Amino acid sequence: MEDKLIWNWEKNGKYYVRSAYRLLCVGVIALPIQVALIWGLESNSGQVCGEDAMHALWTYPKLVPTWVPNDLARKLARRRHLSLLDVLSDLFVLGNEDSIAEFAFMLCFMLSTKFLNAQWKPSSHYSFKINFDAALYRSQQITRVGVIIQDGRGLPIAALCKQFQCLYTIDDAEAIAAREAVTFAREIGILDAEVEGDSLTICNALKNWDSVFVSIGDIIDEAHLLAGAFQQISFSHVKRDGNCTIHMLARRALDLQEDFLVWRIF
Secondary structure, eight states, rough: OOOOOOOOTTTTTOOOOOHHHHHHTTTTSSHHHHHHHHHHHHHOOETTTEEHHHHIIIOOGGGHHHHTOHHHHHHHSOOOSSSHHHHHHHHHOOOOHHHHHHHHHHHHHHHHHHGGGOOOOOOOSSSEEEEEEEEEETTTTTTEEEEEEEEETSSSEEEEEEESSSOOHHHHHHHHHHHHHHHHHTTTOOEEEEEEEEEEHHHHHOOOSSSOSTTTHHHHHHHHHTTTSSSOOOOOOEEGSSSSHHHHHHHHHHGHHHSEEEEEOO
C-alpha cells in the first residue's frame, strides 16, 4: 500500500490553512517564533506601523533587492498572493526546514526594523552604518552577538548572528560584537562605514586608537587592526532606543537554533 500524508485534525485527512491557524490560536501546534509573530500580525491586523503588511514586508518595490538573492523568495514571487498570510502558507509548501528558517529570519528582521528602528539615523558621512550589540544568557552560559549593516536609506544590506558557548562579561561581549561587526563588513567588501553600538565604554575604547590596557584591550586592538584596512571608518555611540533592532537580533534571532547565521543581499 502506498504511503499517504494525513492531517489528523480534519475528518477527511486533508490539510487546510484555516485548520492549522485554528490549532495555532489555541496552542495545539507551534511555529518558529519568527513565523508565528508575522502570521499573528497579518491575521489579526494586517498592519505594520500603519501600512498594509503585504506591502510593507513583501511587495514594496524598494525591498526587491532584498528578496531577489533568496531562492525561496524567488519561488514565492512567481505565485499570486493576496495577503502575507497567503505567502506564509506557500512558504511551507515550497520550502524545506533550512530555507523556511532563513526566510522567517529575513521577514522578522524587516518587521523589527519597521517597529523598532524609529530612532535609527543613517550616517551623514559614510555610505553604510553598521550596528552591533551583544546579549548574555546566564542560565545557558552563552553569549550572542548581532550585527546589521544598512545603507543610507536604512535598507538592510546584511546581517550576522553568532553564538559563543561561553558567558563573557558584558564589556567583553560588547567588544567581541564590535570586532565581529568590523570583520563581517570587511568580509563582504564594505570599506566605508560608521560603526555604532550602545555601550559607551566600548565605543570610547574604539574611538581611542591607543592601546587599551584592560581585559578588552586585545579585542579592541584586533578591531582596530581590522579597521585599518577600511578606506573610511568611524566609531560612535548611540542610546539603546537607537539600537533596538540589533538588540532584538542579538537576543532573539538565534531562536533559529543556529550557532552562526549570515544573511546578505549581494
